[in-house]
Amino acid sequence: MLDELFMNRRADFPAKPTELRVQRNTTRNAALISGNLVSNAKAVASGVSARVYDRGVYGFASGADMSDESVKKILAAAADNAVFLGSRAGNSVGDLPPLAPGNEKTAKIDTDVPQKLLLDFAKELDEYIAGKYKNLSGRSVAVNCLDMEKLFMSNDAGGPVRMSHSLVPRAIIGVNLTVNDADGAPVSLGMPYGGYGFFTDLFRQPSQLYKDIDDQFEKLMQKAEGVYPEAGYKKVILGPDMAGILAHEAIGHTVEADLVLGGSVARNYMNKPIASELVTLVDFAHTALGGPVPVPVVVDDEGIEAKDAVIIENGILRSYMHNRFSAKKMGYEPTGNARAFQFSDEPLIRMRNTAVLPGKSKLADLIASVDDGYYLVRTGNGQADTTSEFMFSVTFGYEIKNGKLGRAIKDTTISGVAFDMLKTVDMVSDDMVWSGSGMCGKKQPIPTGMGGPAIKCMINIGGR
Amino acid sequence: MNRREAAEYTLKALKKAGAQTASCRVTDGYTEELNSEAGEFSLYRTLFDSSLSMYAVKDGKKGTANLNSLEKKDIDEAAAGCVAAAEAAEPDDANDTAELIENKRFTDGVLEADKNALFDGVKGYMAELKDKYPKINLEQFIAKYKKSDTVFLNSKGVDFEWARGNYNYNSMFSGHDGDKSTSFNGYSADFTDPRQNFMDIGNNRMVIEDTLKQFDPQPIDGKFVGPVILSPECAEELLFYALMIFAGEANLINGTSIWKDKLNTVTSHSSLNIASNPRDSRIVCGERITGDGFEAKDTDIIKDGVLKSFILSLYGSKKTGNPRSANQSFNLIAAPGNKSLSEIIAGVDRGLLINRFSGGVPSANGDFSGVAKNSFAIKGGKMAGPINETMISGNLEKLLQSVVAISKETAANGSCVLPWLALDGVTISGK
The missing domain is CATH 3.30.2290.10 (PmbA/TldD superfamily)
Structure with missing residues (x-):
């Protein structure tokens, strides 16, 4: 009909x-x-x-x-x-x-x-x-x-x-x-x-x-029975849930081409190193690593066949996410990222399934390598800036003392500047977990997928 | 069908399907919207929509359905689904709709769009930015006229009509100077006169000029506990969180609100007066009809530090045994204090002026933490430069008890009227 x-x-x-x-x-x-x-x-x-x-x-x-x-x-x-x-x-x-x-x-x-x-x-x-x-x-x-x-x-x-x-x-x-x-x-x-x-x-x-x-x-x-984390700049392991929101909020938004045109920090870094060589980050269209993704997009809401956008390849910024207009204006190919939430919404450049790719280390080895830090497991929400300064809430995590998990921690927040923080990544685990419950806000809400392995890095943590 | 016919038809359809108590709200909406991206006009939109929300109680059990069609067959289907959903639920004596008190017709704002004035207003805003503030990069500007006509009817004879129309803009910008850039900043406002200078609505010009002072930010050195001054925009967000968590319906029903037994007792500093006043003249098209069908009225929430009202619907009121709130608008109005902002800053030895809070939703006990964005250090009573990578944490309940000062100046953005609030006891930590 x-x-x-x-x-x-x-x-x-x-x-x-x-x-x-x-x-x-x-x-x-x-x-x-x-x-x-x-x-x-x-x-x-x-x-x-x-x-x-x-x-x-x-x-x-x-x-x-x-x-x-x-x-x-x-x-x-x-x-x-x-x-x-x-x-x-x-x-x-x-x-x-x-x-x-x-x-x-x-x-x-x-x-x-x-x-x-x-x-x-x-x-x-x-x-x-x-x-x-x-x-x-x-x-x-x-x-x-x-x-x-x-x-x-x-x-x-x-x-x-x-x-x-x-x-x-x-x-x-x-x-x-x-x-x-x-x-x-x-x-x-x-x-x-x-x-x-x-x-x-x-x-x-x-x-x-x-x-x-x-x-x-x-x-x-x-x-x-947990403790408040000690506020400050700490060695942490971000679990897959946290790595996923990092990929989405802290990097993903800065490389949406409309925000790049608006002045995002990413406009200065195409083909330049912005992360450790261990970091590869992709916005997947409809399948990833041979499996399904949480929000498959085959054709976007402008009629473009959706393809994967490899944002960071071994630490180098390689791509933005585009709609037809930004692709034309900036001289790139559209990536199929234009999506609308309601019938009454115009398509905007939106992420689909954004993930840090797995590395080669074992999670147990990541934990064992931290003398004094935190393993941050669950997040509630996150926000990021066009400077790549981000904030994520942490709703569950543990202390790490002498290479072993310690007491659980109470709610806190982590923050950093992603383009600096990603350079501190020195281990990436070899597993990968998707989260399919994300709802991104940018004029309109939209369902998104995000995922990743565990990554070890330095980060600013709130607390007492 | 027109909206009144649709509303009347809906009530009948719900009763026919077996509802003993029912209500419905039918709204015709119309929007004209102008968008610019990266400093250039990009999109003009015209939106027409209708929405119909229906509520049914059968044998004490409730169901809800929403649709955006006013066609009989769609209403029939939705009404049958609504009552079927109710039949599948558990009975609850608290399920109810408003009693008839007095039926009214309301009209607020401007009921005709002036799209040329809207365009000229945005064009003027963009031109003034380029001329007076060339280092400001306008990332996005969305200006709109929004009109809605609503009919609310229920099975107890409540019959309201409400026509309203107003303009709104949402501006997002950042400072750029060579390779340097600031965090993004923004301002939004509701208003009724599209021929006024958009830049001079509420605090917008001050927020832009503040942004130009945010190049070369530095993290705070170390960690300390001290006072913070919240801008009206930042205060709005943290007050919203505090009231949702301590006085809001979900946590009161759940029994997890730490204020659940504190109605009419002291919860906050005696200088704190916060009202939710949708009928205040500075509020643009504020709430007229509550979700459950009462006429919305103004109410104090905190008066001289005493909690005077929770924010409860009829259902929440019956579930918790506390009075229903006079509105559910969050049109927050805080009484001004007796010091100027500059006097308040002069009184801070070491602390922050926080213009924007980027943080997680605070815990049920009020603990919060997040990043101070677009913010400044204060040292020795003087502004001491912009900050970044600086986190703040504390407890919202304790914060409301630790008011140091409230500014004489207030900012009205059409939905709230708030002063600057100086509050003590915040953990401030740098990198």
């Missing part, structure tokens, strides 16, 4: 490079706080958007109504907006890199999950936690599912037609546990489970998570 909608509208496309996208985001959630159902909802946001390129700028329009008449109006409004802006403030960037003809299709799958299934799953998990761990002072279980389905068509200014259909599902269960420490102060530890896939494929029965939750509880108890 959507194919027909597109083909019927082709005649209404203006004689300028034009994109039409139909999108439907379906979210479902069920959340229990200490057994109380605080959220029990399904949301559907669907609609159509058009974007027209003219004189170096874009006009865009969107609406929820997908009738023929509405789509015609949206195409016309996008063209009018391009004229409005192009006539007042056009530029000389010129024609965009061409699109290859094609029509990729993802198999259409019925994504609807009965709300009861989610509720029963969350409730059973909650009952397991409440029944087994009596000393918790608080707990929450939140199921969140997001299925993004997109149908895209571009006329590429009257040239070949590029079409594509994609469906990217994600299902995550967040479990947060709280106990009071010896002083009566609440100490929490949250963990996300799941990632790419439909809920019913990822979560067959609550008991499959019991072992993970037992482990989470054990870590929480270690944390409740």
Whole structure:
């Protein structure tokens, strides 16, 4: 049906490079706080958007109504907006890199999950936690599912037609546990489970998570008895979760080409060393190292076939992430990084699956090589600057004393300047873990994947 | 269907599906948005959308559904799904919607977009930056006009209509001088007059001029515990965290809030007065209808250091046994103090002026740590240069008890009105 909608509208496309996208985001959630159902909802946001390129700028329009008449109006409004802006403030960037003809299709799958299934799953998990761990002072279980389905068509200014259909599902269960420490102060530890896939494929029965939750509880108890790290510049091992957010926040954002054009520090370092030779960092499109990634992108939301962007190769900055406009403006090939979150959002340059590649050392050897430092395991969030100065929260980690793991640490934050810090990396472990629960914020939210091995480096840690 | 028809139809559909208590909110939205990237215009957008949110309680069990179609068949499907979701839930006496008090029609802001004025405002902003502040690189500027028309109805006879429209911009920039650059900085504001100079809204010009003083930053030497002065923008973020963690619904229901038994007791320094006032004249198009269907009204949250209100919905109120808050807007307004910012700085022997906090979400006990961004050292009562790679950590509850001074000056950005806050007891550590 959507194919027909597109083909019927082709005649209404203006004689300028034009994109039409139909999108439907379906979210479902069920959340229990200490057994109380605080959220029990399904949301559907669907609609159509058009974007027209003219004189170096874009006009865009969107609406929820997908009738023929509405789509015609949206195409016309996008063209009018391009004229409005192009006539007042056009530029000389010129024609965009061409699109290859094609029509990729993802198999259409019925994504609807009965709300009861989610509720029963969350409730059973909650009952397991409440029944087994009596000393918790608080707990929450939140199921969140997001299925993004997109149908895209571009006329590429009257040239070949590029079409594509994609469906990217994600299902995550967040479990947060709280106990009071010896002083009566609440100490929490949250963990996300799941990632790419439909809920019913990822979560067959609550008991499959019991072992993970037992482990989470054990870590929480270690944390409740833990210590504040000593603030200062320290030798640390960043676990895969931390290395992943480092790849995303501290490096990834600085090499998004729109931020490079805006003045990011990375603009001065193309083909120059910015990291230890042990560091290779890639933004993967749809597969990595022979396996799946958390957020596969085959064709991006501008119709570009997505390819891997090798950002850092053995310590040397080799590539930025591009959309069609930045590629043309800066003289590179587009990398397929343009992605939009809602039907009403324009595609922005976004990361897909950003990871530090594994090295050759064993994690045990990394730990054994640290006399006085920290092993930082879990992160909650992170932020970075266009100077590459970053901050990540640390929600779980350990002291390392004389090459051995010591006491757990309480919540803290680490920071550094990535282009300096990466030069201090002197060991990289040979394993690799993906995280598929990330949601990146940059005008719009967007699901992202991130991953990595464990890396040893020097970093500034907050504490007391 | 138009939005009123859709709202009325939704209530009927929910009742038909078996709901005994129901509410719905239908909003038609319209946005005109102008974007620039790297100092050049890049995109003009026009967005039309409708949203319909429905809530149903059946036998004490609740369900929610959201969609952006006002078609009968879609509403029927969503209403059936909403009630089916409720049927699958557990009963809870706290599930409810607002009682009828007084039905009203509200109109706020400007209801027509002036896209030429919006364009001229952005163009003027960019031109002034190039002319007066050539070392400022405008990384991104997004200016928009946003209008929405809302109908709220519930099964207890509550009937609100609310039309509102206002402008907003979000500016992100950094300083560049040869190979030197500063951290990015930014400013956002809500306003109703697109013909005013965008640069002079709220604190924007000061934030830009501060950015030009942030070249060649240095980490703080060593580690010490001392006072920090939070800019209004930084204070907004940390106050938001503190109120969410200590007075917010999730932690109160969970029983993990350390203020859960402290309503009407002293939680903060006696000089601290924080209100959530969506109806204040300096707030642009502040909340009129709460999520559960009450008319939003102003409220004190902390008065002379005493906690006067939690931030609770009707559900949260019933679950915790505490009063429902008069609004859930976070339009925070803090009373000004009696010292100027320069007098406050002169009183700090060794500390920081923090303009932006980049940190993790604080712990349930209020512990926080993060990086002081776009910030300055203070030594001997004088500004002592920009800093980088400097971390701050402490405890939000203790911080609110350790107010050293509050500035006479306040900054209004359309959503909050806050002064500079000087607070003691922060661990400050350099590289």
